[in-house]
Amino acid sequence: MLAIERLQIIKDRLANEGAVSVKQLSEELSVSLETIRRDLKELEKNNANIVRTHGGAYIIDAFEHEAPQYLRQTLSPGRKETIAHQAYNFVRPNDTIFLDHSTTALYFAKYIHKQNIGLTIITNSLPIAQEFSTSKSVNLILIGGEFRSKSQSFVGVRAINMLRSLKAKKSFISSTGIHLVTGITDDNEQEAYIRRMMQENSLEHFLLLDHYKFGKSFMNGICDPMDINTVITDMDPGTEWKDFFEAYNINVVFPHKD
Numbered sequence: 001m002l003a004i005e006r007l008q009i010i011k012d013r014l015a016n017e018g019a020v021s022v023k024q025l026s027e028e029l030s031v032s033l034e035t036i037r038r039d040l041k042e043l044e045k046n047n048a049n050i051v052r053t054h055g056g057a058y059i060i061d062a063f064e065h066e067a068p069q070y071l072r073q074t075l076s077p078g079r080k081e082t083i084a085h086q087a088y089n090f091v092r093p094n095d096t097i098f099l100d101h102s103t104t105a106l107y108f109a110k111y112i113h114k115q116n117i118g119l120t121i122i123t124n125s126l127p128i129a130q131e132f133s134t135s136k137s138v139n140l141i142l143i144g145g146e147f148r149s150k151s152q153s154f155v156g157v158r159a160i161n162m163l164r165s166l167k168a169k170k171s172f173i174s175s176t177g178i179h180l181v182t183g184i185t186d187d188n189e190q191e192a193y194i195r196r197m198m199q200e201n202s203l204e205h206f207l208l209l210d211h212y213k214f215g216k217s218f219m220n221g222i223c224d225p226m227d228i229n230t231v232i233t234d235m236d237p238g239t240e241w242k243d244f245f246e247a248y249n250i251n252v253v254f255p256h257k258d
Contacts, residue, residue: 001029006039010057014043014050018150019058079234080107083208086232086253087172090206093118095169098198101125101153101191102174104208113138122166124154124194141166148190155190163197171202177216178209180244183225185218192220199223204230211235211254225250 006029013020025036037052044052049059084107091097091112099105101124109128112119116137123129124143132138145159173195176187184207186192199205199222207228214237225231225244230251236242237252245252 001031003039006031007043010039010043014057014059019056021056023055079210080104081111082234082255083210083232084108084111086255087206087208088112088115090170090204090230091117091119096120096122096167098168098171098173098202099123099125099128100173100195100198101128101151102208104174104210105172106131108172108208122168124159126152126154143194151188151191153191153194155194159194160197163194163201166201168198168202170204170206171198172206172208173198173222174208175213175222177213177218178207178225179215179217180240182217182221184222184228186220186222187218189220192222195222199227207231209233211237214238214241
């Protein structure tokens with residue numbers, strides 16, 4: 001198959017489905033992973049709406065820059081597992097916790113499941129609910145509402161109304177950005193509101209954050225950094241951020257090199 005034919009197939013797939021996986025395209029088109037990555041690089045160069053990742057590519061719209069949930073699960077699993085392992089140190093038996101729809105929260109949920117610890121988990125994430133569907137140790141509460149297929153989560157008025165009546169000991173949320181001026185933000189208004197309510201309706205507040213989100217800012221506010229008790233990330237966030245967290249008495253957790 002000629003390169004121009006592959007590129008057209010990939011463009012058509014992106015237009016129809018909104019996202020593509022490097023692994024899946026490699027298998028379907030019988031070419032190497034590196035060939036598909038080069039094709040995606042070429043498409044990204046010529047189309048500002050295509051965003052290339054290590055695991056694939058997706059099309060952004062005017063207001064939202066988040067990759068589909070299934071694609072995000074393939075991106076940097078080592079970072080997310082690192083965050084999940086550190087977050088588990090703050091979980092105690094019989095805790096009631098909020099988990100949002102983020103892929104980092106999903107990795108955290110998978111790690112919790114392996115520990116077989118007794119908890120109540122409240123989430124708006126369908127994949128997290130599926131993870132605990134056979135668990136005998138976790139009391140699972142799934143927030144209902146409008147299903148958002150891109151994030152595999154439940155949002156909207158019904159979800160908000162249900163959240164208003166629920167309280168938790170701890171909330172573990174993520175965001176698409178954290179900025180020294182604009183605070184903790186999200187690129188989706190509905191998800192931002194869900195995360196804000198989880199934070200407000202819990203006693204202890206944890207932010208699970210990949211290091212590349214530091215310094216990023218989006219339109220929809222979740223909360224101020226000062227509303228978070230502990231930030232858990234995968235790398236040293238740097239002196240400026242550590243000084244900021246220290247000034248506001250925010251605990252920051254990251255792997256330390258020996």
